[in-house]
Structure formats: structure tokens, C-alpha cells
């Protein structure tokens with residue numbers, strides 16, 4: 001197995017030690033990602049060290065925002081190649097995970113890699129959040145909703161908060177100076193039944209520009225949300 005020192009040391013700073021089985025899963029995940037990336041566009045980051053830091057470890061930083069993930073029901077909205085959902089699932093095999101992805105080719109990769117890694121309790125849903133969030137088996141059914149690099153926050157909360165049960169959390173993984181983006185989203189967070197709880201910094205070497213926007217679900221999302229596909233991005237609510 002190739003050396004995963006960057007992931008191992010980063011994970012230990014987060015308070016986790018990865019066992020040999022988990023390291024093997026991360027190693028297989030890396031190799032499948034690189035292999036499939038030659039045929040379908042999954043990531044621009046391919047260097048082993050960079051993938052360990054900017055994909056795997058970055059995904060695990062979600063643990064800074066939540067204590068219990070081990071038996072939670074999670075959905076990763078716009079998961080792409082499985083980020084942040086799959087690294088978290090490797091760390092917490094007991095979680096129940098839905099990976100939502102609009103692109104069928106990426107979903108084919110996800111199904112392949114889940115099988116290859118032998119992961120249980122992971123469901124791949126191909127579709128757009130604007131539609132899937134209206135399906136009763138998914139609406140307001142998740143303890144935790146995650147999303148990384150999908151849309152600006154004002155758009156994103158319309159796509160994600162409808163999945164979140166009352167009392168659950170939505171965690172958006174963001175980068176850099178995000179105060180203006182958070183301010184622009186203030187109104188739509190309320191409209192979706194959410195409440196901004198915290199913007200947390202990730203203080204890890206190589207990931208110091210990362211931020212976790214933590215939003216609580218305090219009341220039901222009105223049934224008309226999310227609006228039709230494309231509308232939340234084209235006309236974000238509450239943005240002047």
C-alpha cells in the first residue's frame with residue numbers, strides 16, 4: 001500500500017486514528033478515482049499528497065462541526081466523486097449515507113467505488129436536489145445534510161435544507177472570506193426554516209482557508225421549496 005502519511009497525520013490532529021482496513025479503503029478509493037478520472041471528469045486534483053489533503057482530509061474536517069456521526073442519517077448533496085460523503089463513511093462505517101449527484105456518469109463511478117470498498121448502507125441517488133427534495137422518502141428525513149463546492153450559500157440552502165429534519169444540521173464546506181456570501185444567504189436561511197448557528201474555521205495545515213457554515217433546522221421548509229431545477233441558482237431568494 002502506498003504511504004498515506006498526510007491523511008494519517010491530519011486525521012490524528014482531528015482526533016482519529018485510521019485502522020489498516022480504513023487505510024486500505026482510502027488507498028483503493030484513490031486508485032479508482034485516478035483510473036476513472038481518465039475517462040470521466042471527476043477531479044482536477046490527482047497528486048497523491050494533494051488528494052489526501054484536499055479531498056480526503058478536507059472531507060473529514062466536517063467532524064469539527066458535529067460530535068456524533070456514527071449512527072446518523074446523512075445526505076451529501078452534489079457529491080461528485082463522493083466528497084465529502086465517502087471519506088466520512090470510511091471513518092464512520094455505521095452511518096447511513098445517501099450520495100446525491102445529478103450526473104449519471106459520476107453516479108456510475110460512485111456505485112463502482114462503493115462496491116469496490118465494500119461499504120454498506122450507502123445509497124446513490126441520481127437526480128437534481130430541486131426534484132429529489134420533493135420526494136417523501138427524502139424530504140426532511142436526514143439528521144445531517146452536507147455539501148461541498150456546489151453553489152453559493154443563498155442557492156445552496158434552498159437545495160439542502162428541505163432534506164434536513166427539524167433539529168438536524170446542514171453543514172456547508174466553504175473556502176476563504178465568506179462573510180458577504182453568508183450575509184447574502186441570511187434571508188433564505190430563514191425562509192427554508194433554518195438558523196445560522198456558527199461559521200467555524202478549520203485550523204489544519206494546508207486547509208487553513210476552509211470554513212464550515214453550520215445551519216440548524218428549526219422549522220419545516222414550506223412545500224413550494226426548492227423551486228424548479230435551475231431556479232435556485234438563477235434567482236437566489238432574498239438576494240438583491
Ligand code: SAH
Pocket residue numbers: 077078079080081082083084100101102103106127128129130147148149150159
Ligand atoms: N462535492 C464534490 C463535487 C463538487 S462539483 C466535491 O466537493 O468535490 C459539484 C457537483 O454537484 C457536480 O458533480 C454536479 O453534477 C453536482 N450538482 C450541481 N448541482 C446539483 C443539483 N442541483 N442537484 C444534484 N447535484 C448537483
